Amino acid sequence: MKKVRIYVTYKESVFDPQGETITTAVKSLGFPQVKEINVGKFFDVTLLETADLDQTIAAISEKLLVNFNLETYHYQVLEEQK
Amino acid sequence: MRVAVVVFPGSNCDIDLYEALTSVCKVEAAYVSYQQDNLAGFDAVMLPGGFSYGDYLRCGAIARFSNIMPAIQQFAAQGKPVFGTCNGFQILTEAGLLPGALKQNDSLKFVCKTVALRVENNQTVFTNQYQAGEVIQLPIAHADGSYYADQETLAALEANHQVVFRYATENPNGSLNDIAGITNRRGNVLGMMPHPERAVEQLLGNTDGLRLFKSLLAGQTIKEAAH
Numbered sequence: 141m142k143k144v145r146i147y148v149t150y151k152e153s154v155f156d157p158q159g160e161t162i163t164t165a166v167k168s169l170g171f172p173q174v175k176e177i178n179v180g181k182f183f184d185v186t187l188l189e190t191a192d193l194d195q196t197i198a199a200i201s202e203k204l205l206v207n208f209n210l211e212t213y214h215y216q217v218l219e220e221q222k
Numbered sequence: 223m224r225v226a227v228v229v230f231p232g233s234n235c236d237i238d239l240y241e242a243l244t245s246v247c248k249v250e251a252a253y254v255s256y257q258q259d260n261l262a263g264f265d266a267v268m269l270p271g272g273f274s275y276g277d278y279l280r281c282g283a284i285a286r287f288s289n290i291m292p293a294i295q296q297f298a299a300q301g302k303p304v305f306g307t308c309n310g311f312q313i314l315t316e317a318g319l320l321p322g323a324l325k326q327n328d329s330l331k332f333v334c335k336t337v338a339l340r341v342e343n344n345q346t347v348f349t350n351q352y353q354a355g356e357v358i359q360l361p362i363a364h365a366d367g368s369y370y371a372d373q374e375t376l377a378a379l380e381a382n383h384q385v386v387f388r389y390a391t392e393n394p395n396g397s398l399n400d401i402a403g404i405t406n407r408r409g410n411v412l413g414m415m416p417h418p419e420r421a422v423e424q425l426l427g428n429t430d431g432l433r434l435f436k437s438l439l440a441g442q443t444i445k446e447a448a449h
Contacts, residue, residue: 154370155396157328204287207280207316209323210370 142190143219146197146205149180154210184218193217223442225251226264228294228310230285235271235308235419242419243268247435256288266303266438267294269310271363271417281324281366282312291317303347303438304411308364311403311413320406320413321379322371328396332365336428338390339402339416343383346405347441348412351433357390358430360416367415369397369404379404387414 150156159178166174183205187196197215206213225243229236236253243251254261256274261267275284285291298304298319306314314320327333336359341352352358371379376399379385387403395415403414418431 153372154325155328157326157330157396161330204279204283207283207323209315209321209372210325 141221142187142193142217144185144187144193144197144215145218146183146185146201146213146215147180148182148201148206148211148213149178150210151212223249223265223439224263225249225266225268225438226254226261227251227268227270228256228290229253229270230256230272230274230288230309230313232274232276233270233272233309235417238417238419239268239270239307242422242431242435246422246432247439249435249439254290256285256290259289259293261290261293261297264297265442266305267297269294269304269306269313270419271308271310274309274313277366280312280316281309282314282316285309285313286317295319298406298411301408301410303441305348305434305438306411306413307417307419308362308367308415311415312366314411314413319411320404321375322369322404324366324415325368325370326366327364327368327394332363333367333394334361334363335394336361337392337394337402337416339387340390341386342388343386343405345383346386346409346412346437348405348434348437349386350440351437359421359428360418360431361420361428362394362416364395364415367397368395369399369401369415371398382407384409386412387416 163177201213227239240251243249312324315323341356344352344354384405389400389402393400405412418434421428421431
């Protein structure tokens with residue numbers, strides 16, 4: 141069994157209005173060293189069968205989790221149980 | 223002519239569309255549940271506004287896996303008219319029937335107001351009763367109506383005259399190229415964020431949306447006369 145975290149974010153070319161608003165707010169709180177904050181989301185997926193992990197994650201992302209017009213994704217393995 | 227109004231869980235403009243068709247335009251229409259799997263006997267399909275599946279994940283992302291969607295894909299592939307307003311537009315992009323995507327408004331706010339739109343293409347089955355370049359007023363009501371497509375897609379949309387409606391005076395959501403409504407390459411699928419069905423009677427204060435429905439009827443009449 142594996143627990144995988146899939147991160148979905150806007151592509152760099154896409155304007156992130158939440159990120160811009162949060163960046164402005166953080167700067168106004170006294171953190172001028174902050175250049176930019178971007179917002180994304182993540183999905184924790186627990187898999188029973190992990191053969192072809194790359195293909196499985198890619199298929200789930202392409203079919204549902206990610207809109208490739210706007211977004212991109214990457215993932216990391218959080219937990220592994222033998 | 224018989225029009226299907228598709229009802230998803232969370233649709234909330236289905237009655238507006240149905241009444242615009244039946245009460246105002248005297249066209250036969252029927253509600254079709256998202257659980258149905260065929261559109262036999264219909265001449266046009268309309269996807270209403272609302273919040274299908276609570277806008278979970280992304281607006282329209284879950285609705286596109288409904289039972290009815292393969293039938294809508296097939297209907298569109300046959301060249302028959304498919305129209306989506308607001309959430310209906312979002313569903314059509316998620317389903318790949320229209321290019322690009324709708325994202326959160328730049329202002330982060332839900333915008334509910336009447337806006338000016340320019341009719342950029344009056345050579346479609348949905349707009350033949352408008353004048354080219356005419357500016358009309360239609361209501362919008364959305365939080366996720368900012369149209370986005372990559373530069374290549376935008377250039378193709380413009381070159382093929384697929385941009386049918388453009389925000390004329392102010393851009394309420396950050397849509398690229400001020401896009402308010404587009405068709406597919408073939409021109410038989412139209413998606414738009416504004417709500418023509420909310421502007422079909424003087425009682426509503428605005429009749430600028432009426433001609434969209436009349437356009438569809440006019441096209442149908444010509445087709446029937448040719449047979």
